[in-house]
Each structure stands twice: as structure tokens, then as C-alpha cells.
Amino acid sequence: MSGILAFDIGGTKIASGVVQLPSDDSGRPKITLQDEIPTRPSEGGDKVRERLICFAASQLESARLDGLEIEGIGIAAAGVPDSATGEIISATDILPGWRGQQLYAAFAEITDLPVYMVGDVIAHGIGEAHYGAGRGSRKLLSIGVGTGIGGAIIIDGDPYLGAHGVAGHAGHMTSPLGQGFLCSCGSAEGHIEPVASGQGLANLYNRRTGRQLVSSGAQVAQLAQEGDKLATSTLSDSAEALGACIGGMANLIDPDGIVISGSVTKAGPVWWNALQKGFSHSALPLLSRILLVDGNLGGQAPLIGAAVAAHRHIAHQ
Ligand SMILES: [Zn+2]
Known part of the structure; x- marks a missing residue:
């Protein structure tokens, strides 16, 4: 069974996990390899991006060692991301230097897997719509x-x-x-x-x-x-x-x-x-x-939503 390696990038922490979506609509997603690192926004957007990519490389390696097949990468990002280009086009002072970061290009340095990013609030809504209170x-x-x-x-x-x-x-x-x-x-x-x-x-x-x-x-x-x-x-x-x-x-x-x-x-x-x-x-x-x-998905909603968005994007390609 394959899964999406998902990330939820917020102002205080970057959460991650491999999300396995159920094959039918009534099931629940299963999240494994859950881990998180601090965002440390005061270090600036470049450092946050670098730490994210290190974290992603480590998660990909863990998935490989566990025999988990990864279909793609889904990102729920703070700020307003451009899903087509992977650029953060707007961000508040909570994440200084986050605007302008090119996340698809950064991920391309460590993996050939397809990457898809949506805003964290959007991901939350997608998660609740598919598997939460909005089902x-x-x-x-x-x-x-x-x-x-x-x-x-x-x-x-x-x-x-x-x-x-x-x-x-x-x-x-x-x-x-x-x-x-x-x-x-x-x-x-x-x-x-x-x-x-x-x-x-x-x-x-x-x-x-x-x-x-x-x-x-x-x-x-x-x-x-x-x-x-x-x-x-x-x-x-x-x-x-x-x-x-x-x-x-x-x-x-x-x-x-x-x-x-x-x-x-x-x-x-x-x-x-x-x-x-x-x-x-x-x-x-x-x-x-x-x-x-x-x-009713709580803090897992953005990870689940990012995985759903990435999965749907890959399916439509
Ligand atoms: Zn306002």
C-alpha cells in the first residue's frame, strides 16, 4: 500500500507523517512515521526551508527502511502558496523571509517524486471535507x-x-x-x-x-x-x-x-x-x-488534507 509523505508547516513546528488514504470513502486515513521539528521562524525563511528539506530527506529514508512506498509529497504551508509553481507568494510577519521561498525547486534537490502544496487552512478544510466532520x-x-x-x-x-x-x-x-x-x-x-x-x-x-x-x-x-x-x-x-x-x-x-x-x-x-x-x-x-x-480531525487535518490534495493532483496528471 502506498502513501503520501505529508508536511504541515506552521509558525511553531513542522509536522510530518506518511498518510495512507483508505480505498473507500467510509474508511479513515492511517498516519505513520509521525514526527515534527521546530520551525524556528526567527532564523529566517532560508533556514526554515533548509531545515524542512533535511527533515524531508530523513523522513524519505525512514519510509524506505520501513518498506513504505511513497507516491508523492503533499505540503500544507503557512502563508499563501502558489500550487502551480511551488512559490510562497504571501506570508505574514509570523514567518519572516518565508515569502518568495521556492519549495518545489528545493524538494527537487532531494527527490524525483511529485510534490504538491496548498495553504495550511485550505489543507485543513480538505481534510475535514473528505474524512472529518464535513464528510x-x-x-x-x-x-x-x-x-x-x-x-x-x-x-x-x-x-x-x-x-x-x-x-x-x-x-x-x-x-x-x-x-x-x-x-x-x-x-x-x-x-x-x-x-x-x-x-x-x-x-x-x-x-x-x-x-x-x-x-x-x-x-x-x-x-x-x-x-x-x-x-x-x-x-x-x-x-x-x-x-x-x-x-x-x-x-x-x-x-x-x-x-x-x-x-x-x-x-x-x-x-x-x-x-x-x-x-x-x-x-x-x-x-x-x-x-x-x-x-473532528484536530491537528491531523492539515496533514490528511495535504495528502488528499497531492493524491488528487497526481491522479489528474
Ligand atoms: Zn484583516
């Missing part, structure tokens, strides 16, 4: 709410990327709640991310208290559980505003499933109920009954 959806909207907010639109198993590769950037939908909060994209004109991501929850709570009391969404959720009314209303207002944005996205793309993943989804029922309420009020009547569901 069975033909038009899936996948939203990740963690350090930032991202999203992916998966149509019949493949991502819709748009003309510039940025389709699905859900964090930059506008919301009155975000007015005056600086977004990671540089705008302060009311994007949802700076008030609804994990850091966003902390921003909103600190702004309302007028003090720097918390530094993460998890702390706001903890305070809400302890009975802090301002923390509870912050969670609720933030989730309702995000739900309204997701409703707007749904009105535009008409999905048959919506999966929500990421660390903020652990904030509890106050957050989830407000998210669903904001969604239902904003979505058109035909869509307002769609249930927003929790992703």
Missing part, C-alpha cells in the same frame, strides 16, 4: 478560529482558491464589532479577526476593561466559567459577530455544510450558542438551519 458535504465552508481566523471553500472535494489564491480568508470579513481594532492584514476598519480570534477575544476583553488583564482567548473563557460577567458577554458578543460573518459568507457561496475548527472552539457552550445565533440571524432562511459543527 458528505459537496459544498463545504471550513472555518478555523485559533491564533488568527482562516477559512476554506471546498467544492466537490477540491478547494476554490479564487483569482489570487486568497479565497476563504474569513478573518477579513467586516463587522461593526471590529471597528478600531488593528487586524493582522493592516486594516483597522472593522475586520472580524482582531475581535474574534483567540487573541481577538483577549483584545476585546482588555478594551472593555480598559486594562491589559488577559493575553489569550483561553483566559477569557476561563474567567467566563468562573462567573465573570464581562468575560461572558465578551465571548458571546465576539462569537455572535463571527457567526454573522459566517452567515454572510454562507449567503454568498450556499454551502451544504459548515465546519468550525481551532482552539477557540473549546471556549464552551456560551461561545457556540452565540455563534449559531449570529449565523442564524444573518443567513438567508434557506440556509439558517445549517448547524455549525465542530471539526
Whole structure:
């Protein structure tokens, strides 16, 4: 049985594993040779690329020793990658020097295997659409709410990327709640991310208290559980505003499933109920009954999605 050697390149770590996809749609992918290395982004994009290639060479050797046949390499990369050329065309300050890296050329130095790369948020959505909470959806909207907010639109198993590769950037939908909060994209004109991501929850709570009391969404959720009314209303207002944005996205793309993943989804029922309420009020009547569901592949979703994307790309070649 052959597998895809997959990589998930994030701001703190690069995870890898050999993903064996099941032969029928009801099975589950099997991941072996799971390993990870630190990204160390402060060393710059060139060093991150070099360390990635060393890691890949070592993983290929381990697969060979284990007798695992590798069909190709799938990459879920932070930033906005160009799947056709293997270039990172955009990246934030979380990975300095990452923009402009040529990953297909770098992999070609160590292997002749086909390599295919998609964005990490896109890979997450592909994973959930094929083998996770979005299984069975033909038009899936996948939203990740963690350090930032991202999203992916998966149509019949493949991502819709748009003309510039940025389709699905859900964090930059506008919301009155975000007015005056600086977004990671540089705008302060009311994007949802700076008030609804994990850091966003902390921003909103600190702004309302007028003090720097918390530094993460998890702390706001903890305070809400302890009975802090301002923390509870912050969670609720933030989730309702995000739900309204997701409703707007749904009105535009008409999905048959919506999966929500990421660390903020652990904030509890106050957050989830407000998210669903904001969604239902904003979505058109035909869509307002769609249930927003929790992703179920967790941290393995990007590796699985990268493997699916690479496998489908190789099959279509
Ligand atoms: Zn923004």
C-alpha cells in the first residue's frame, strides 16, 4: 500500500507523517512515521526551508527502511502558496523571509517524486471535507478560529482558491464589532479577526476593561466559567459577530455544510450558542438551519488534507 509523505508547516513546528488514504470513502486515513521539528521562524525563511528539506530527506529514508512506498509529497504551508509553481507568494510577519521561498525547486534537490502544496487552512478544510466532520458535504465552508481566523471553500472535494489564491480568508470579513481594532492584514476598519480570534477575544476583553488583564482567548473563557460577567458577554458578543460573518459568507457561496475548527472552539457552550445565533440571524432562511459543527480531525487535518490534495493532483496528471 502506498502513501503520501505529508508536511504541515506552521509558525511553531513542522509536522510530518506518511498518510495512507483508505480505498473507500467510509474508511479513515492511517498516519505513520509521525514526527515534527521546530520551525524556528526567527532564523529566517532560508533556514526554515533548509531545515524542512533535511527533515524531508530523513523522513524519505525512514519510509524506505520501513518498506513504505511513497507516491508523492503533499505540503500544507503557512502563508499563501502558489500550487502551480511551488512559490510562497504571501506570508505574514509570523514567518519572516518565508515569502518568495521556492519549495518545489528545493524538494527537487532531494527527490524525483511529485510534490504538491496548498495553504495550511485550505489543507485543513480538505481534510475535514473528505474524512472529518464535513464528510458528505459537496459544498463545504471550513472555518478555523485559533491564533488568527482562516477559512476554506471546498467544492466537490477540491478547494476554490479564487483569482489570487486568497479565497476563504474569513478573518477579513467586516463587522461593526471590529471597528478600531488593528487586524493582522493592516486594516483597522472593522475586520472580524482582531475581535474574534483567540487573541481577538483577549483584545476585546482588555478594551472593555480598559486594562491589559488577559493575553489569550483561553483566559477569557476561563474567567467566563468562573462567573465573570464581562468575560461572558465578551465571548458571546465576539462569537455572535463571527457567526454573522459566517452567515454572510454562507449567503454568498450556499454551502451544504459548515465546519468550525481551532482552539477557540473549546471556549464552551456560551461561545457556540452565540455563534449559531449570529449565523442564524444573518443567513438567508434557506440556509439558517445549517448547524455549525465542530471539526473532528484536530491537528491531523492539515496533514490528511495535504495528502488528499497531492493524491488528487497526481491522479489528474
Ligand atoms: Zn484583516
